[in-house]
Amino acid sequence: DAGVIQSPRHEVTEMGQEVTLRCKPISGHDYLFWYRQTMMRGLELLIYFNNNVPIDDSGMPEDRFSAKMPNASFSTLKIQPSEPRDSAVYFCASSLLRGGYTFGSGTRLTVV
Amino acid sequence: AQSVTQPDIHITVSEGASLELRCNYSYGATPYLFWYVQSPGQGLQLLLKYFSGDTLVQGIKGFEAEFKRSQSSFNLRKPSVHWSDAAEYFCAVVPSGGGADGLTFGKGTHLIIQP
Numbered sequence: 001d002a003g004v005i006q007s008p009r010h011e012v013t014e015m016g017q018e019v020t021l022r023c024k025p026i027s028g029h030d031y032l033f034w035y036r037q038t039m040m041r042g043l044e045l046l047i048y049f050n051n052n053v054p055i056d057d058s059g060m061p062e063d064r065f066s067a068k069m070p071n072a073s074f075s076t077l078k079i080q081p082s083e084p085r086d087s088a089v090y091f092c093a094s095s096l097l098r099g100g101y102t103f104g105s106g107t108r109l110t111v112v
Numbered sequence: 113a114q115s116v117t118q119p120d121i122h123i124t125v126s127e128g129a130s131l132e133l134r135c136n137y138s139y140g141a142t143p144y145l146f147w148y149v150q151s152p153g154q155g156l157q158l159l160l161k162y163f164s165g166d167t168l169v170q171g172i173k174g175f176e177a178e179f180k181r182s183q184s185s186f187n188l189r190k191p192s193v194h195w196s197d198a199a200e201y202f203c204a205v206v207p208s209g210g211g212a213d214g215l216t217f218g219k220g221t222h223l224i225i226q227p
Binding site: 033035042043045048056059091093100101102103104105106 | 146148154155156157158161202213214215216217218219220
């Protein structure tokens with residue numbers, strides 16, 4: 001099992017540009033989560049999906065953030081337009097009900 | 113709302129010494145409980161989890177944790193630390209009843225190992 005795969009590992013972009021982060025969950029896991037990690041706020045849940053359906057997006061900070069899960073093996077988190085305060089490490093995780101949550105290696109986003 | 117408190121931001125331990133990292137949660141019912149470790153520049157790795165049953169849980173890398181309902185605590189322990197244990201440790205909870213929600217994390221404890 002390759003685990004949860006995120007791409008890219010690092011992303012540097014200019015303010016105002018669109019950024020797309022990608023995640024491939026573990027096959028068979030029916031829950032997918034997007035987290036953001038910053039020094040100030042720690043690990044924050046942004047949104048999660050169950051069977052490709054968004055269940056709770058109350059953690060999405062602004063309308064500039066959007067997430068999709070078009071199928072069971074792929075999800076994207078998009079920021080448009082990006083701002084310097086969006087700089088953070090973004091993690092994707094997947095799980096089964098009552099299972100352990102497996103995290104990807106994260107995408108370090110820097111917006112300059 | 114549920115919350116997780118890790119009261120120690122930093123802990124320094126000598127190599128070979130014992131370790132205890134504290135975690136307290138605030139929630140109406142006993143949640144599911146987790147400990148994760150994060151090495152610099154890496155993702156989060158699950159050390160152990162508690163759902164129910166035996167309150168002493170064994171995990172990977174020689175770690176264990178004890179759930180104490182009366183104290184709403186889930187402290188992580190290791191009898192003898194190694195230099196490779198230096199990392200950030202996160203306690204996390206999720207509601208135990210029905211469905212699956214995202215984990216709520218504590219702020220983390222940074223573990224420093226002295227030679």
